[in-house]
Amino acid sequence: MKKTIQIPLGSQHISLLEPIRFKFECENETIIGVDADVGFVHRGVELACTRSFEFKQVGYVVARVCGLCAITHSLAYTLAAEKLLGYVANDRIKYLRMLMVELDRIHSHLLCLAHTAENAGFEALFMQIMGDRELVMEVQEAISGNRVQFDYICIGGVNRDLTSELCDLVRKNLMILSEKVEVLIGLFDNNWSLSLKYKGIGVLSLEDAYTYNALGPLARASGLATDVRAETSDFPYEALGYTMIVESTGDIHARNFVRLREIVNSIAMCRNIVDNLPMGEIQEKVKGKPKGEEIVRIEAPRGELFYLVRGNGANILERVRIKTPTFSGIPAMMEVFKGSQYADAPAILASFDPCMSCTAK
C-alpha cells in the first residue's frame, strides 16, 4: 500500500500572488518530495523583443516582464545594448540609475517581508509593512512619473533629472522609513510568536546552497557570499558604502534579516547618492546599431538577473535571452521544502519571494 499522499499547492492558492504549482509528496504532515511547474504566465516577451520591436524600444518591453523589478530589467537590457554600441554612461547617469535600482530593492524587499508575515498568519503586520512601503513608492512615482511602470532608463541615459525638491523628498521619506525599519527589525527579532513561525523553519544549509546554486537573499541567508553588486564593476557600489550582508542559519528568520539589513544598507546608499550626485548630462545621443553578442549580470532584489543580447547590425535584434533569479533558484527552493511540515509551506514559499511573471515571461 502506498504510504505517501500527494498534495498540490497551486496553481491557484490563497497564499499565492501569482500562479505556480508545487506537487508535494507528503508522509503524514512531512514533505518528502517536491515537483514544481512554473509556466503559467508565459507571454512570449523574448520572441516579441526579436520580432515586433526595434532595439531602442525593447527597453520598454522588457520592463513589462515584471512589475516589481521593472527598473532592473530595463537597466540590464540597456546596459547590454550600450555595451554593444560602445557607449559608456557618465557618472551622473550611473548614480541616477543606481538610485532607482536601490529604491526598487527597498520596496521589493518590503513587499516580500509583508508577504512572509501574511503567509505566517500576521495580517496586521502585512498591512503595516505595505503602508510603510508607500513611502518608497511615492518617491519612485515622483522621480519617474509613474507608480509601477517607471520607464525611467533609456539607451544613452535616463529620461528625467533629479531636481532639488525631489532630493528633499527622497531624504525626507527615507528618514521616516529608516525609523520604521528599525522598529521592524526589533519586531522580527524579538516577537515570540513570529519566531515560532520563522526560526529553524525552511532551512537551507550552506552545502545545499552551493550544490543547488542558490542566489540572492536565499544564498546569503545560508552564508554563501554571492552578490553581483560586489562581483561586477558596472556601477560604483563600493564607493557608496555597499556592504554584503550574510547570515548563517539559513532559515526564514535569516532570510527576513538579510532583507531587513539590505534595506538599511540600500537606504544608506540612496542617501549617499542624493548627497553626492555628480554634475553632467542626463541623456546623451548614442549612434549605431547593435552588432555582436553581450551578456550582462545585475543584482535584482531576488538575486542575479542575466541578460544575453545578440544583434546583427540591424534595427531588430537577433536574440534576447532573459534568465531571472527565481528561475535559477528553483532547485534550491525545492530542496528547502523537503523535510519541512506542509503547514509551513506557504510561509517558506513567501520567504523565497518568488516572481512568477519574471520566471515564465
Place this chain on the structure above:
Amino acid sequence: MFKAMVEAFKNLFKPVRTINYPAQEISLPNGYRGLIEHDHEACIYCDKCEKVCPPGAILFYQHEEGGKEYHYNPWLCIYCGECVRACPKPDEALWQSETKQQSGVKEDGVNEGWFVWEEACKESREAYAAAKKERKPKMKSEEPLCVS
C-alpha cells in the same frame, strides 16, 4: 500583554492611513506622466513620433491630396514620452500633459476601433505610395517629349 493593549487602544485614535478613494481625490505628483497631446497647426508631420512609439499608439492617416491626420490611442499608450523626446518641436506640436486617462469602456472601441484605424492608415499609405509611383513614370515619359 499590557503593552499590546495600550498599543491597541492608541490605534483607535490614530488617523487612517488609506485614502477614501472615490470620495477623496488621489493627488498626483508634479510631473506625472499623463496623456500625450498634439497641436495640429504646429505639427510638421515628420512622422518621427510614430516611428519611435513602442506600442504604436500614434498613427498618421495619409490623405490622397497630401495632408496627414494624427490619430492617438490613449489606452494603448504607455506614457513613456519617447514621442515627445523625438519631436523636433516639443511643447509646441507634441507634449505630455499631467492628466490621467480614464478607463476605457466598450463604447470607446478601445481595441476594435483602433484596429480599424491601423488598417485604414496602412492602406492609405500604400495607396498614396502607389499613386506617387504611377505619377512618376508619366512625368519621366513627358520629359523627353518636352526636350525634343
